[in-house]
Amino acid sequence: MEYEVVIGMEMHVELNTTSKMFCACPARFFGAEPNTQTCPTCLGMPGALPTLNRRAIEDTVLLGMALNCQINTHTFWERKSYWYPDLPKGYQITQYEYPMCHDGAIDLDVRDLSNGWNDVSYAKRVRIRRAHLEEDTGKLTHAGDVSLVDYNRSGVPLVEIVTEPDIFSAHEAYAYLSAIQDIVRYLGIGTADMEKGALRCEPNLSLRPRGSSAFGTKVEIKNLNSLRAVRDSIAFEIERQTALLNAGGRVRQVTLGWDDARGVTVEQRSKEDAHDYRYFPEPDLPPLDIDAAWLGEIRSRLIELPLDKARRYQSALGLSAYDAAVLTSDPAIAAWFERAAGPSPTPARVKAAANWISTDLFRLMKGGVALADVKVQPEQLGELIDLVDAKTVNISTARSVFEEMFASGQSAGAIVAAKGLGQINDVATLSTVVDGVLAASPSQVAQYRAGQEKLFGYFVGQAMKATQGKGNAQVLNTLLRRALGAASQT
Ligand code: ADP
Numbered sequence: 001m002e003y004e005v006v007i008g009m010e011m012h013v014e015l016n017t018t019s020k021m022f023c024a025c026p027a028r029f030f031g032a033e034p035n036t037q038t039c040p041t042c043l044g045m046p047g048a049l050p051t052l053n054r055r056a057i058e059d060t061v062l063l064g065m066a067l068n069c070q071i072n073t074h075t076f077w078e079r080k081s082y083w084y085p086d087l088p089k090g091y092q093i094t095q096y097e098y099p100m101c102h103d104g105a106i107d108l109d110v111r112d113l114s115n116g117w118n119d120v121s122y123a124k125r126v127r128i129r130r131a132h133l134e135e136d137t138g139k140l141t142h143a144g145d146v147s148l149v150d151y152n153r154s155g156v157p158l159v160e161i162v163t164e165p166d167i168f169s170a171h172e173a174y175a176y177l178s179a180i181q182d183i184v185r186y187l188g189i190g191t192a193d194m195e196k197g198a199l200r201c202e203p204n205l206s207l208r209p210r211g212s213s214a215f216g217t218k219v220e221i222k223n224l225n226s227l228r229a230v231r232d233s234i235a236f237e238i239e240r241q242t243a244l245l246n247a248g249g250r251v252r253q254v255t256l257g258w259d260d261a262r263g264v265t266v267e268q269r270s271k272e273d274a275h276d277y278r279y280f281p282e283p284d285l286p287p288l289d290i291d292a293a294w295l296g297e298i299r300s301r302l303i304e305l306p307l308d309k310a311r312r313y314q315s316a317l318g319l320s321a322y323d324a325a326v327l328t329s330d331p332a333i334a335a336w337f338e339r340a341a342g343p344s345p346t347p348a349r350v351k352a353a354a355n356w357i358s359t360d361l362f363r364l365m366k367g368g369v370a371l372a373d374v375k376v377q378p379e380q381l382g383e384l385i386d387l388v389d390a391k392t393v394n395i396s397t398a399r400s401v402f403e404e405m406f407a408s409g410q411s412a413g414a415i416v417a418a419k420g421l422g423q424i425n426d427v428a429t430l431s432t433v434v435d436g437v438l439a440a441s442p443s444q445v446a447q448y449r450a451g452q453e454k455l456f457g458y459f460v461g462q463a464m465k466a467t468q469g470k471g472n473a474q475v476l477n478t479l480l481r482r483a484l485g486a487a488s489q490t
């Protein structure tokens with residue numbers, strides 16, 4: 001029988017606010033000495049009282065708006081009780097009854113990347129069931145027969161996003177996750193680095209006979225710390241469950257872990273171990289009301305989202321899907337690109353700006369340079385593109401000029417003028433060069449005229465050398481062809 005996979009995604013996104021959700025400790029803990037960013041509140045000491053982080057609330061609402069959610073302007077906090085050493089209070093403060101955001105949807109362009117990049121994609125909408133704000137737990141490290149706990153992460157604001165079961169392949173899961181990742185980064189509300197645990201996801205997955213609308217028994221996959229692991233673990237489960245079902249077996253409702261090294265899922269616990277969280281209203285925090293003015297203030301932070309931008313780059317600017325994706329992966333890159341291309345650019349100029357950024361700029365930044373620290377300004381790249389267009393410099397000179405611009409921040413015009421790099425377009429000057437080249441290579445000229453046409457490149461090379469690379473290649477080509485051809489006719 002042929003089966004189809006149904007996936008609903010639960011994910012957690014850490015917010016990169018300055019302070020934690022319910023205390024003043026720093027929320028950006030990465031790399032800090034364990035247990036140095038804690039206080040009685042995030043250590044769960046008896047009697048320590050929580051306070052609210054306004055920015056975390058705003059960031060959550062903003063994310064909800066980006067996900068086209070309804071916003072609950074009246075919410076309250078609840079205690080979710082369970083015992084685990086990474087949760088010092090014995091409960092987590094969260095939202096249950098009234099999630100801050102609910103009933104939204106996210107649009108995706110889904111692409112099958114398994115065969116490399118291709119332009120075949122389809123549009124897809126995934127419904128968002130809810131997105132609520134809660135606090136992160138501490139972090140456990142298991143070392144032999146002891147476990148170490150670091151509470152620096154305890155109390156970091158965390159948004160949980162839950163989708164409807166609308167995802168029907170590993171590719172769609174990948175597209176969904178990277179879209180959320182892009183949106184979080186665009187809004188500047190988190191790093192969304194899966195490798196650092198700033199974005200974590202748990203696919204809920206079941207199989208059903210293709211064409212059926214009923215849901216099968218679901219499993220939940222945990223411990224995924226890369227986009228690749230998400231795709232691989234889903235593919236693995238589809239295969240495992242298909243084999244199981246075809247052999248007459250039944251899927252059990254369990255929680256699975258992903259063993260990245262072995263590339264297999266491992267059972268962690270079964271449904272019988274399900275917790276009773278005993279949710280009840282948090283007595284130490286007042287309910288939260290968001291008025292219209294505050295809501296408006298938050299909405300004003302909503303910017304053009306990555307997918308909209310990528311689609312606009314394709315439809316209005318004529319860029320390929322690939323170029324559009326590369327340039328919109330980071331809002332700073334997109335802004336840089338738009339400034340380099342300039343207002344109402346021609347398709348050629350758009351393409352030139354895209355090429356310069358994705359090849360030369362990215363290559364020069366490879367040494368770990370952040371875009372904010374790049375000395376060359378996008379308008380300066382625009383000027384360089386103008387110089388190439390006007391044939392003031394040829395493309396190979398332009399590339400070394402750009403390296404120089406990257407290193408010094410000087411303008412293209414200044415570098416070209418100071419180094420005398422201007423392209424030689426003057427026909428009389430270049431004719432003299434061509435005559436000199438032919439006169440200096442009588443045997444090559446004879447061979448060429450005897451039919452060795454591939455020697456043409458040799459003459460071009462000699463002419464370029466004679467002009468220190470500044471000759472206009474097109475003019476030189478024409479002149480060389482004319483001189484070599486004309487002579488053969490005499
Ligand atoms: P639970 O109560 O077991 O946590 P929920 O109804 O809260 O289940 O759903 C959790 C997530 O699992 C949601 O993202 C939902 O879309 C997804 N989900 C629910 N049922 C299924 C199913 N049969 N197959 C795949 N995903 C499912």
Ligand code: ZN
Nearest residue numbers: 023025039042
């Ligand atoms: Zn604290």
Ligand code: MG
Nearest residue numbers: 010162204220
């Ligand atoms: Mg649930």
